[in-house]
Amino acid sequence: MIGLIGLLMVSCKTYTPNNLPDHHLHFGKGGGFTGMTTEYMLLRNGQLFVREGRAGSGEWREMEKVEKAAAKDLYRTWENDDLFKVDVREPGNLYYFMTMKKDTAEFRQSWGASGxxxxxxxxSFYGRAMDLIRTAESKPDTRN
Structure with missing residues (x-):
């Protein structure tokens, strides 16, 4: 019984931007005249965070969670496709990006350059990640 309670506590763990698991997926878009970015961070447990501002700046705020199974499926896709383990650095004036942080490694893809x-x-992977954002944004806010 105690083991079951411990398992439930571990499986329900929530994180903060200052206390993250070893693996997390960042994605978003930015650039243009203002140079602003919108960056999302998805955790394997379905937690989502967003920040807006100049690249790498802005305060993270938590969004509604998405289904844990959907988040895990996205992580599995990333882990099983070697394409995502190769850095792509082809940003344009307007660009899209994805970064997977896994332990001490970081894999980044950015694209948008003409040509x-x-x-x-x-x-497709980026589209699936953005679909999760739209799902989270359509949910009523239950975090209060």
Whole structure:
């Protein structure tokens, strides 16, 4: 019984931007005249965070969670496709990006340069990640 309670506590762990698990996925878009970015961070447990500002700046705020199974499925796709373990640095004036942080390694893809076409699996993965954002944004706010 005690083991079951411990398992439930571990499986329900929530994180903060200052206390993150070893693996987390960042994605978003930015650039243009203002140079502003919108960056999302998805954790394997379905927690989502967002920050807006100049690249790498701004305060993280938590969004509604998405289904844990959907988040895990996205992580599995990333882990099983070697394409995502190769850095792509082809940003344009307007650009899209994904970064997977895994332990001490970081894999980054950024694209948007004219004349550069990212692999279809990269675009599909990004689309699936953004679908999770739209799902979270359509939920009523239950975090209060």
């Amino acid at each position: 550069y076409q990212p692999d279809e699996s990269l675009k």
